[in-house]
Amino acid sequence: MTADNSVIVAVDGRGVATLTINRPEIHNAFDDQLIERMLQALESIENDSRVRVVVLGSEGKSFSAGADLNWMRRMADYGEAENLADARMLARLMERLNGLSKPTIARVQGATFGGGVGLVACCDMAVAASGAKFSLSEVRLGLIPAVISPYVIAAMGERAARRYFLTAERFDAAEALRLGLLHAVVPEEQLQSRVDSLVDELLKGGPAAQAAAKSLIFAVARQPTSAAVIEDTAKRITTTRASDEGKEGLSAFLNKRKPAWIAEDLQ
Numbered sequence: 001m002t003a004d005n006s007v008i009v010a011v012d013g014r015g016v017a018t019l020t021i022n023r024p025e026i027h028n029a030f031d032d033q034l035i036e037r038m039l040q041a042l043e044s045i046e047n048d049s050r051v052r053v054v055v056l057g058s059e060g061k062s063f064s065a066g067a068d069l070n071w072m073r074r075m076a077d078y079g080e081a082e083n084l085a086d087a088r089m090l091a092r093l094m095e096r097l098n099g100l101s102k103p104t105i106a107r108v109q110g111a112t113f114g115g116g117v118g119l120v121a122c123c124d125m126a127v128a129a130s131g132a133k134f135s136l137s138e139v140r141l142g143l144i145p146a147v148i149s150p151y152v153i154a155a156m157g158e159r160a161a162r163r164y165f166l167t168a169e170r171f172d173a174a175e176a177l178r179l180g181l182l183h184a185v186v187p188e189e190q191l192q193s194r195v196d197s198l199v200d201e202l203l204k205g206g207p208a209a210q211a212a213a214k215s216l217i218f219a220v221a222r223q224p225t226s227a228a229v230i231e232d233t234a235k236r237i238t239t240t241r242a243s244d245e246g247k248e249g250l251s252a253f254l255n256k257r258k259p260a261w262i263a264e265d266l267q
Contacts, residue, residue: 007037009045014263015052016199017045017102024060027111031071032086035093042096053202054100055195056123057107066114066137090115091147098122098151099218101211103202107195108132108173109188118148120181121155124214127195129188132173134181136161140168154221156181206261208245212236 008020019041021028030038045051058064075086097104097119106120108128113135120126136152138145145152145165153161156179164171173185186194202210216236223229240246245261252259 006034007041009041011048011050014199014203015050016055016203017048017051017053018055018057019045021056021058021064024058024062026068027062027065028058028060028116029065029068029071030115031068032089034068035089039089039093039096042093042100045102046096046100051102052207053199054102054104055107055199056097056104056119058109060110062110062116063106063108063112063132064116064119065111066116072141087147094118094122094148094151101214102207103210103214105195105198105202107191108182109191113137114145115148117181118145118151121148121151125198126182127184127186127191127198128173128176128182129191130173130185131188132176132185133170134172134176135168135170136164137168139166152181155179204262206245206249206259208243209240209249212240 006021006023008022009017010020011017019038021030021034021038023029023034045054075083078086104123104125106123106126108120108126109132110129111133112120112128114137117134117136136145149161149165156164156176160179163169171179173182176182177185184194216233219232219236220229241250248261249259
């Protein structure tokens with residue numbers, strides 16, 4: 001937990017870390033200080049061997065309204081060097097969340113604008129309440145969704161990005177689901193239970209295998225099926241088969257028992 005409670009991290013006995021943005025009074029908008037605190041929290045989660053799964057959520061009616069107005073006022077007076085440093089910090093946040101070795105789930109409600117959409121796109125899975133609203137609103141401020149663009153385009157596709165980056169129009173959760181930004185949409189009262197069901201499924205997988213699977217996706221996505229890629233995938237499965245976790249998983253399957261990483265309450 002950070003000193004000012006703007007970012008709260010709680011880890012339960014199963015190894016599920018909940019990272020909560022806690023600025024409901026300003027719709028969980030973020031500034032440079034919040035970005036730094038989120039980076040610190042993610043680094044701590046990455047290095048915590050207890051953590052199996054990460055749920056990213058927020059307090060209040062909105063997931064995140066994007067940039068804080070006071071931060072934008074400060075940025076208006078920045079020179080090029082300060083602007084670049086600011087942009088790089090936000091870029092590091094997106095990169096850190098996207099590249100986290102643990103599985104991540106975004107739990108989304110209400111307004112999700114600008115950088116908030118980037119946070120959703122950087123998570124492995126995203127579940128939203130049916131009333132959630134989304135917008136890539138930057139062009140209406142004379143700006144562009146630059147540092148979030150690699151992740152948003154990967155999630156919703158280039159064609160959809162051409163529309164929503166340029167119009168900045170709002171779209172609902174059903175459209176976000178259709179585009180691939182979300183994996184599920186449920187009534188708000190079912191949001192936590194739907195996230196919990198995904199967590200339960202994730203806890204059944206081998207943690208090292210899940211980290212290796214994420215690395216595999218990053219290595220092969222949007223790459224041609226070249227000899228180098230084929231060789232790399234062969235080496236990756238060879239490594240995982242020879243690992244302690246791989247041996248335990250195969251032994252458990254052959255002996256019709258649950259592997260050691262599954263807690264008794266999930267068996």
